[in-house]
Amino acid sequence: MTRGSPETRARILCAAEDLVIRDGVSKLTLDAAAHEAGVSKGGILYHFPSRAALVSAMVERFVVSFDADLDRYGANGGGPGDFTRGYLRATLAPSEVPGDAPRDNRDQRLGGALLAGVASDPELLTPLRDRFDAWQAAVSSDGLPAEVATLVRLTSDGLWLSDLFGLAPVTGELREKVGERLFALMDEAPAAPTDEDERR
Amino acid sequence: MTRGSPETRARILCAAEDLVIRDGVSKLTLDAAAHEAGVSKGGILYHFPSRAALVSAMVERFVVSFDADLDRYGANGGGPGDFTRGYLRATLAPSEVPGDAPRDNRDQRLGGALLAGVASDPELLTPLRDRFDAWQAAVSSDGLPAEVATLVRLTSDGLWLSDLFGLAPVTGELREKVGERLFALMDEAPAAPTDEDERR
DNA sequence: TCGACTATACCGTCTGGACGGTATAGTCGA
DNA sequence: TCGACTATACCGTCCAGACGGTATAGTCGA
DSSP states (O other), rough: OOOHHHHHHHHHHHHHHHOOOOOGHHHHHHHHHHHHHHHOHHHHHHSSSSHHHHHHHHHHHHHHHHHHHHHHHHTTTTTTTTTHHHHHHHHHHHGGSSTTGGGGGGHHHHHHHHHHHHHHHHGGGGGHHHHHHHHHHHTTTSOOOOHHHHHHHHHHHHHHHHHHTTTSOHHHHHHHHHHHHHHHHHHHHOOOHHHHHHHO | OOOOOHHHHHHHHHHHHHHHHOOOOGGOHHHHHHHHHTTTHHHHHHHHHHHHHHHHHHHHHHHHHHHHHHHHHHSSSSSSTTTHHHHHHHHHHGGSSSTGGGGGOOOHHHHHHHHHHHTSSSGGGGHHHHHHHHHHHHHHSSSHHHHHHHHHHHHHHHHHHHHTTTTTTHHHHHHHHHHHHHHHHHHHOOOOOOOOHHHH
């Protein structure tokens, strides 16, 4: 179904990301992406039937990548609070790479690039929205008080999005301390109100 | 310096916002904005010398509007934690309007519209970034432990931005409970580490 | 107070360029 | 020989911005 070699496909996707990150969404034209990827315009159209398909693939890629991070950071352990802790760790992690400023981090900026790219056609955000709904559902039934878990989720998103847009990103020691506070909040939180508790 | 009547200018800005909110950034053309505002394309160019100037004015307007909100919600009282509390209240407030879902709120979506519009030319974000830097500075020297204040700021931004993009926005009771938790966090926080304390 | 002139606030049209997409012919390695 | 492209040419559309025009209100000297 998807034509072309996976390698070239990935190269195009990376090139498009780099381009958006560097120059902004408006510069993401088929010509520019082709040039950046070292591929002809026809080559791009060979892999992605339209520009929208390209952007859509970029969104898909981001979602998959963050889900993989969640796994990596133990968000699917199943214990109470595991998902929320994993979500926070996955958000915090990129900036922990030594010598790698958060704003230079690829994954971080990637998300923003996509958000921005997608903003030009709100339709393309739908898969991302669905994924976020699922994450929020997982967070709020994670064995922590829902408002504590949600607070952690929102702070993580705030961290991520402010990095993304360069809106007073929080870095270094302050970032770590915020993380510690959040972990402390979760540790102190009373045991989970489960669905059964709710029903009583 | 700014040409044209302030009324028409404001009408154009409002029209552009409505348009972006309704149809997405990519639909914000001079023609479309002119039509929406009941003005000719030439009329728009009379008020804003270029499309970029229009978008830039939209950003400026958002910044001013949020600063006004901060004042309105007592962010400039001068007491310890006042700014941070005001910031949180200003973020929470729109959803408190009865019968007005947060995603339908103009100011909320306005911000997103601008962010998105601006994403196409990262340069235009600069004034917004500067303002955010100032807000972060105010928050973190507000008489609360910096990481608590920053945490509140980030959660507010998370609330705002997830509303904005429709990324699992938090509404209703849960939203209120998150707010309460944050206020409680600030109330419980130890007294301000002042600059003098730091120097010791 | 009247005519000349100016400034302001627009309107409507045109143009040049960019961009998405199509089509087609050809290359090249496995 | 077929899949994976490259290279190039082209079409239709959209859009920013330039430009010339117009209507109206105000100014000012005689």
